[in-house]
Amino acid sequence: MTDKIVNYLKENRDTHLEELTDWLAVPSVSALPEHKEDVRKGAEWIADSLTNAGMDNVKIYETDGHPVVYGDWLKAEGKPTVLVYGHYDVQPVDPIELWESPPYEATIRDNKLYARGASDDKGQTFMHVKVLQAILKSEGTLPLNFKFCIEGEEEIGSPSLPKFIEENKDLLAADVIVISDTGMLDRGKPAICYGLRGMCAMQVDVTGPNSDLHSGLYGGAVQNPLHAITELLQSFRDENGRILVDGFYDNVQELTKEEREAFRALPLTEEALKNQLGVTELTGEEGYSHIERTWARPTLELNGVWGGFQGEGIKTVIPAKAHAKISCRLVPNQEPDEIIEKVKAHIEKHKPAGIDVKVTLFDKGAPYVTPFDHPAIQAAARSYEKVYGVPTAFTRGGGSIPIVATFDQMLNIPVVLMGFGLSTENFHAPNEHFHLENFDKGMETLADYWFELEKSIQKETTTK
Amino acid sequence: MTDKIVNYLKENRDTHLEELTDWLAVPSVSALPEHKEDVRKGAEWIADSLTNAGMDNVKIYETDGHPVVYGDWLKAEGKPTVLVYGHYDVQPVDPIELWESPPYEATIRDNKLYARGASDDKGQTFMHVKVLQAILKSEGTLPLNFKFCIEGEEEIGSPSLPKFIEENKDLLAADVIVISDTGMLDRGKPAICYGLRGMCAMQVDVTGPNSDLHSGLYGGAVQNPLHAITELLQSFRDENGRILVDGFYDNVQELTKEEREAFRALPLTEEALKNQLGVTELTGEEGYSHIERTWARPTLELNGVWGGFQGEGIKTVIPAKAHAKISCRLVPNQEPDEIIEKVKAHIEKHKPAGIDVKVTLFDKGAPYVTPFDHPAIQAAARSYEKVYGVPTAFTRGGGSIPIVATFDQMLNIPVVLMGFGLSTENFHAPNEHFHLENFDKGMETLADYWFELEKSIQKETTTK
Structure with missing residues (x-):
């Protein structure tokens, strides 16, 4: 120049x-x-x-x-x-x-x-x-x-x-x-x-009884869609943040030694991130730094969960439905369509008793x-x-x-x-x-x- | 007369x-x-x-x-x-x-x-x-x-x-x-x-990062309050509907043989309840009929769960907070105050990493x-x-x-x-x-x- x-x-x-x-x-x-x-x-x-x-x-x-x-x-x-x-x-x-x-x-x-x-x-x-x-x-x-x-x-x-x-x-x-x-x-x-990272996103709708129920009259004898969705959502992750969907990590490209070293050298400390987010502890997949977890590891995150009563005080209801918004961040060489199929298969396999589940797909990107x-x-x-x-x-x-x-x-x-x-x-x-x-x-x-x-x-x- | x-x-x-x-x-x-x-x-x-x-x-x-x-x-x-x-x-x-x-x-x-x-x-x-x-x-x-x-x-x-x-x-x-x-x-x-049945009810508020986060930029490295509350709520029950809170069943008065026989003789069939509620399957604590489960067994039910995005489509957010309304139905001789303490202890013991939990108590009745x-x-x-x-x-x-x-x-x-x-x-x-x-x-x-x-x-x- x-x-x-x-x-x-x-x-x-x-x-x-x-x-x-x-x-x-x-x-x-x-x-x-x-x-x-x-x-x-x-x-x-x-x-x-x-x-x-x-x-x-x-x-x-x-x-x-x-x-x-x-x-x-x-x-x-x-x-x-x-x-x-x-x-x-x-x-x-x-x-x-x-x-x-x-x-x-x-x-x-x-x-x-x-x-x-x-x-x-x-x-x-x-x-x-x-x-x-x-x-x-x-x-x-x-x-x-x-x-x-x-x-x-x-x-x-x-x-x-x-x-x-x-x-x-x-x-x-x-x-x-x-x-x-x-x-x-x-x-x-x-x-x-x-x-x-790429992405795929979906909504999961759980349907139980045909109307909201009184939790006193029916509680204990019928599946509560909120319990069911909790069970289903919890089945996605182990306590160390690893995604338990079969084959989820199959095609994940691991970072090279050079990349990991380069990331480590960056002035992006755990301490700074904790301070920025106001948390006392970072969590995530074992064996990876906070930088690797966000830049080069796939996730399955809950973006929204809802069902039942959300107002002041208490309403003793068993809701007829419960919902969750889920998105996965994908890394090379995960294919969005393949991951979607695997997540759907996981939902089918782990569907709790006494409810129906519907999955609606949203955006995806490689x-x-x-x-x-x-x-x-x-x-x-x-x-x-x-x-x-x-x-x-x-x-x-x-x-x-x-x-x-x-x-x-x-x-x-x-x-x-x-x-x-x-x-x-x-x-x-x-x-x-x-x-x-x-x-x-x-x-x-x-x-x-x-x-x-x-x-x-x-x-x-x-x-x- | x-x-x-x-x-x-x-x-x-x-x-x-x-x-x-x-x-x-x-x-x-x-x-x-x-x-x-x-x-x-x-x-x-x-x-x-x-x-x-x-x-x-x-x-x-x-x-x-x-x-x-x-x-x-x-x-x-x-x-x-x-x-x-x-x-x-x-x-x-x-x-x-x-x-x-x-x-x-x-x-x-x-x-x-x-x-x-x-x-x-x-x-x-x-x-x-x-x-x-x-x-x-x-x-x-x-x-x-x-x-x-x-x-x-x-x-x-x-x-x-x-x-x-x-x-x-x-x-x-x-x-x-x-x-x-x-x-x-x-x-x-x-x-x-x-x-x-008696009752005690509470709200659980989980707080993670100090604001809603972009799930792409931070997902994987920070605890997601929705995952945390899912993990916490799921820890309350096993897959057979039994409550896992330590000591939850300690003082529960079992039904007598005569009571169980009398309940069995009632014209309240599982089939009729399934039809009424529009479900293909009833669920609940093993070893008890649907009548016993609702009349004489204690429960811990989710009456509301919410956090994150609930609108149309997808918003790739990690919410700062997540919430749940929980109520327990109690049977003789469970004491509401004692059960509340046990549930609070369970929450303390099973609190996932990287979040704070607040418990607010509502109504109770013996x-x-x-x-x-x-x-x-x-x-x-x-x-x-x-x-x-x-x-x-x-x-x-x-x-x-x-x-x-x-x-x-x-x-x-x-x-x-x-x-x-x-x-x-x-x-x-x-x-x-x-x-x-x-x-x-x-x-x-x-x-x-x-x-x-x-x-x-x-x-x-x-x-x-």
């Missing part, structure tokens, strides 16, 4: 922030039907921005939901292609009264940009556009080929994107995908998330991991380190970003998660903001990365 | 029903503050009725809540004393739109008297007053001494009555207590309930049983049989009427539950009614009983 590029970014900082402020003023809330037109405005804004930055073939693709914005620059002949994914939709702003400045009027306080979408994900998507513009303006060309895929439904679970990818595999073909929609380890501590030592990951780490002056942490995430696994599976190319957010930046909450330190350093890091990446990977696909 | 008494009851039937209709018109709903004056009117009405029937010392005693009506007739020198308990308060009438005739305008359809309180308990209390009046008018005297204690807070749990009894032990001293506030086995099948072969019980059985022409069933109840145990413990005399209601008569529900067949036969039975009882028991206390 040249000084010219860095200087361009510095000289145009105010202009860039003004432009971003203009985009942040568009309330592109994908969840709310009344903002449908605003979501489209958000798409048009970034399409224009891509064109202004020098991208070609910019187009707004219709879907069954909100549109997808595409643009590319494919003049680096013989070079690999990068697909940059981002999203232009944002979360709702309620409770509005908790915002210290209006959510759609970007405001800078303490070098932080406050606005809905500042960090998640307009701010980070915008950085990618401006970095390519800076390189083009400074150097007249780009070191790699680029494609943008910027969707408008990430905050509602990307319902239209899988179909769009499936139908546009050639359009989106690339050698590596880069996504900036995650966070750093901490302020000043860059991190690359190279794995995410787990994802890019090999730790992939050249595209290592190149990103070097760029972070150059700009931030400290080694890059290699992390995995306990959560699930289904679209990452979708890209991984459909396009079969590595995904590099280079996030610049901080966990304190109130994504999805009032007073979302983006620390401008990472706006500035992040763009420098990305600019450097494209040159590092050009040196590190070979063109593998035919881009059209 | 003489024919004169029976004839008096027949001749005055219409007058009695008119009088009862007058009482039923008073909306003495103890639960609703707006009916406070009506509750007092209900007390005044029955006080007047006692006076008109020939009772002495009729008085309305104030309490911290609604008043208690007292009256006596103590001229049977050297004879035992009967304390008749009843209540003049009624349940609310909502949902009013489901009543086929106005709840406070008693209406006869199909020889059934429809009105709030017709059966529970104005109708049954009124029968006692009219029976004594009939005997006095026919014979000029009564075979026993009588005291009435008619309260106005039964439908709200009798909060003032224990104090009233404690402060008026001499006033209420008697040799036997008779209560008509329960039901028959079925139409034409009289029953004497000679035992009731179990109660009058020996099966007590002369006062056997006399009642004979009177029923004479009037109804079939043997009397000896039953126990799975529910709890705390005031019965209170009388039992405070006055230390047998309680005879001679109920004339039918389980189909909609107590506490719209269209409450009282089958007049049991109004007529019930009064005959009671009239006969006083003479049978006079022959069966001796005066044991000094009545003042």
Whole structure:
């Protein structure tokens, strides 16, 4: 990367922030039907921005939901292609009264940009556009080929994107995908998330007698659905947190020695987590650290359990029904559909006497991991380190970003998660903001990365 | 009992029903503050009725809540004393739109008297007053001494009555207590309930992390309060329904061979119960029939369990808290306070790691049983049989009427539950009614009983 590029970014900082402020003023809330037109405005804004930055073939693709914005620059002949994914939709702003400045009027306080979408994900998507513009303006060309895929439904679970990818595999073909929609380890501590857990979720409904019963008149002689669901739910786990579903761990990819060592070296202590959560003790699967348990071990968690009387005092009832919401976090190489079948078989096998059980399935998403030592990951780490002056942490995430696994599976190319957010930046909450330190350093890091990446990977696909 | 008494009851039937209709018109709903004056009117009405029937010392005693009506007739020198308990308060009438005739305008359809309180308990209390009046008018005297204690807070749990009894032990001293506030086995099948289960109830609150957590980011490394409460609740019972609380069964009085045989002879089949409840299988403590399980075995039941997400779909949350409502039904000779301590000790011992547990106590009431072969019980059985022409069933109840145990413990005399209601008569529900067949036969039975009882028991206390 040249000084010219860095200087361009510095000289145009105010202009860039003004432009971003203009985009942040568009309330592109994908969840709310009344903002449908605003979501489209958000798409048009970034399409224009891509064109202004020098991208070609910019187009707004219709879907069954909100549109997808595409643009590319494919003049680096013989070079690999990068697909940059981002999203232009944002979360709702309620409770509005908790915002210290209006959510759609970007405001800078303490070098932080406050606005809905500042960090998640307009701010980070915008950085990618401006970095390519800076390189083009400074150097007249780009070191790699680029494609943008910027969707408008990430905050509602990307319902239209899988179909769009499936139908546009050639359009989106690339050698590596880069996504900036995650966070750093901490302020000043860059991190690359190279794995995410997958998920499957379901509801279990237990039905006993045909109506609520008086616990005096019938208690003792008829199965109580609350006892039954308790028995069933307890059968899922042993007291050391190990899941007892037959075959649950069959395909689980164990961590490598290197990964475990790298996790141990991270400044994420048990003590800090206990303090953060206000608990005196952490629990979980034996033989694994708290980091390994959340990043690389599967879980079966109860997200909701209910039945019977929940009011003040006592009502001596045997409820007719009891319910539970269950979700599993999955790790490579667990298959969501296979795990669902195993959990259903477990429920069938452990169904208590005297009740019926119904299982309803919800969302699912595959787990994802890019090999730790992939050249595209290592190149990103070097760029972070150059700009931030400290080694890059290699992390995995306990959560699930289904679209990452979708890209991984459909396009079969590595995904590099280079996030610049901080966990304190109130994504999805009032007073979302983006620390401008990472706006500035992040763009420098990305600019450097494209040159590092050009040196590190070979063109593998035919881009059209 | 003489024919004169029976004839008096027949001749005055219409007058009695008119009088009862007058009482039923008073909306003495103890639960609703707006009916406070009506509750007092209900007390005044029955006080007047006692006076008109020939009772002495009729008085309305104030309490911290609604008043208690007292009256006596103590001229049977050297004879035992009967304390008749009843209540003049009624349940609310909502949902009013489901009543086929106005709840406070008693209406006869199909020889059934429809009105709030017709059966529970104005109708049954009124029968006692009219029976004594009939005997006095026919014979000029009564075979026993009588005291009435008619309260106005039964439908709200009798909060003032224990104090009233404690402060008026001499006033209420008697040799036997008779209560008509329960039901028959079925139409034409009289029953004497000679035992009731007691109760203790509590809420268990489990607290884990200091706020709801994302199950992806933290799942696996921190105790989930829903898993913890599931583990704790499941520790209470084995898979055969036996309660695993240390010492829970220590003082449980086993059924006698005679009781078990009598229960087996009752026309209450497992098949009928399964059909009624709509279940394919009954469950419960091994070694006991469904009747024994509900009438004479203790339980620990979950009346409510809740925590986390209960809405549509999935929310991948680890909730900060989880809750359970628990109640135990107790049998002689379990002490509620002792059982509470044992359950609390169990919770302390089985508390899962990584959470705090708080226990809040609610209502409690002692179990109660009058020996099966007590002369006062056997006399009642004979009177029923004479009037109804079939043997009397000896039953126990799975529910709890705390005031019965209170009388039992405070006055230390047998309680005879001679109920004339039918389980189909909609107590506490719209269209409450009282089958007049049991109004007529019930009064005959009671009239006969006083003479049978006079022959069966001796005066044991000094009545003042």
